[in-house]
Amino acid sequence: MDLNYYDTLIAVADDCPVDHAVEPPLRGGKKTVAVVQFEMIDADPGVLTQEDVLFESWLRRQEPVERSEAEIEELRAQFFAxxxxxxxxxxxxxxxxxxxxxxxxxxxxxxxxxxAEYQRIVAGEVADVKVLKAMRSRRA
Structure with missing residues (x-):
């Protein structure tokens, strides 16, 4: 089953507390999910899929262990099961x-x-990109 998005913008949530994009901070000296995902996507823009980001951000937050490619593939299959x-x-x-x-x-x-690109897409000026809002942090 394919969990990826295509020609889609996940727009900022309606209750997002910032008015411009900010780099996520470490918390207690540790990388949060936000930091891991930010670093991954920022380092390789246009390379990873949603599935890659979800799995890799989970894997990177596990205890550091040397794993073979076969073990990583097995963990990925279990993760998406x-x-x-x-x-x-x-x-x-x-x-x-x-x-x-x-x-x-x-x-x-x-x-x-x-x-400007984000503003154009959200305004509906880019016809071939679907816009989905991020989930709210709190109920409306």
């Missing part, structure tokens, strides 16, 4: 002002909420 929250629940668009822009191949890159 259970339902997973999509990137609409990511802290990047919920709390830190980053839109997540997926291309026609399902690869993601960051799109800051204050950018």
């Amino acid at each position: 259970k339902s997973q929250a999509c990137l609409r629940a990511s802290p990047l668009p919920k709390q830190y002002g980053w839109g997540l822009l997926f291309d026609q191949a399902g690869r993601v890159r960051l799109c800051p909420m204050e950018s």
